[in-house]
Amino acid sequence: MRIRFKVPLLVLGTFFLLSNCTVKWTKAIQRGHISQKAFNEHVKMEIKNGLIFVPVKIDNVEYRFLFDSGAPFSISEELQRNQSYKVISHGNIVDSDKSKKRIDWVQVDSIKIGSIDFVNQTAFIGDFNANPKLECLGFDGIIGSNLMRHCNWTIDQEKKELSLSNAVSEEALNNSVTIPFDEDNQYSMFINFTIGRAKLSNILIDYGSNGSIALSKKAFDVLKKNGIVDKTFLESGAQQNGVVGAPVDINHEIALSDSVQLDTLKLLAVELKTGKSDMIGNQVLSRFKVTIDWDNKVLHLQEPKLDTDPIETFGFRIGYTNEKGVHIQSVIENSIAFKKGIKPNMKVTKVDGLDFENGSSFCDYFQNEFGPTIRIELIDFNGDRKEFIIEKTSLDTNS
Structure with missing residues (x-):
């Protein structure tokens, strides 16, 4: 975070x-x-x-x-x-x-x-x-x-x-790729890496984010202009990720890349997303055994996971505020959910066995691990209840 x-x-x-x-x-x-x-x-x-x-x-x-x-x-x-x-x-x-x-x-x-x-x-x-x-x-x-x-x-x-x-192990020193980092006044770590021919600088190492790689719109536009990413998706609605907790409107562009490179390590199927901060989150960092070497201001990356699970999504995110209750927070355009008519700010009444009108809480949803298909009941903007069955699909199949 x-x-x-x-x-x-x-x-x-x-x-x-x-x-x-x-x-x-x-x-x-x-x-x-x-x-x-x-x-x-x-x-x-x-x-x-x-x-x-x-x-x-x-x-x-x-x-x-x-x-x-x-x-x-x-x-x-x-x-x-x-x-x-x-x-x-x-x-x-x-x-x-x-x-x-x-x-x-x-x-x-x-x-x-x-x-x-x-x-x-x-x-x-x-x-x-x-x-x-x-x-x-x-x-x-x-x-x-x-x-x-x-x-x-x-x-x-x-x-x-x-x-x-107090000392870095021989294993980390001898069996790793070493990446230098810079620090700021609060001792956050920033690295450089490449995506295709584009060099990205001062990207925050953020174990407090469970996302992948977030980039400024300017950096994302450079990737598109140079053909480094071509197929993109738009996620619109709101997000609520910061410690302050205030919802903010979003229009994120999303892309998948096979050309992210950390020194000599090439990563496949990396999600890139526009954001307000440039960072690399735990979705990427978890692929490695990482040693943070503060003595030498470097990261040692070991044992990259070559086989990665496909990035799959239901095409929407659910959030909560006191004013709106449990509701659809954002939707990815052209996803199955989008095509079925699910829109941001629709009220969510049920998800699988969870009933938010009869005792279930947002935390029950947030802490749940759902299967590849979910059944969701919503109240649309006309006050009508509608039920949807949504399958999780790979991001690149949404078009």
Whole structure:
């Protein structure tokens, strides 16, 4: 999940607004250390909805944190109420949907991942219940970029194992493709890679996104102009992906590419989508065993998955707001759902065995794993109930 803090003279032209306090966030975020000197810790992680969750301990109580390289370290409002950490600064965040919100920064005295003790870390207080999707995921904080930079990390999603170490393993050094990264003021990582003949620069590594690759419209237009992508699809409606939780209108272009290349690694069947931020998400990162080498500012990528599942979709997304309830949030044009008359903002009453008028919740839907076909009941704009059976199809068959 991309979260930007507003600071002068960033390349992205954003600003961080400080209130009357004694510590600038750019100084506060540099605080902290690890109490151990030599270590190699292994922790089991959970993968849910394409995102990584890790157990942590604060005062010997276990909590569930999202592993998110696109955001700084964060704790929930509930955790702050329990702990009453000292507030050291204030400011605004800008999330991946470009929505803005006022937040507080606090100093977390100690947080343990496995046996590794991260001391005096700076965190922002997040309202993770503001976005219904994040509320459904039920996590207590974010293992973010400023905390990550204190050691090296290996993310093995096939084994569901996260490793923390003061030194990079010989395996990672000798059996990997190495990609350098740059960092910004909040220690987010940015890499360069190519799609066909086009070189893309300063693309965020975002483990907090369960998407694939998002590009600015300008970059996407360059790919189209040079014939690097030809067949595109339009997704219209709204999305609600940021930590602030505000729905925003979208008109995303989507394409599939077999020409994404990370150094010498060529990737097949990669989804490209226009977005408000340039990033590479966990749909791509999960193909590799990744070691984040903070000592040398490089990523080591191992064991690429050569066989990838086809990208399939029902052709629509379902969302929730207090005003609209459970509803169709966006639709891909020319998909089966689109051709059957499903449109954004139609009210959803049933999905398979879920009945939203009789006790089922949006979280029941969000946490469900549906099969290749679903039955959905909607109320259209005339107030009529309509039932549809929709099959999941490959994106490139929608035309």
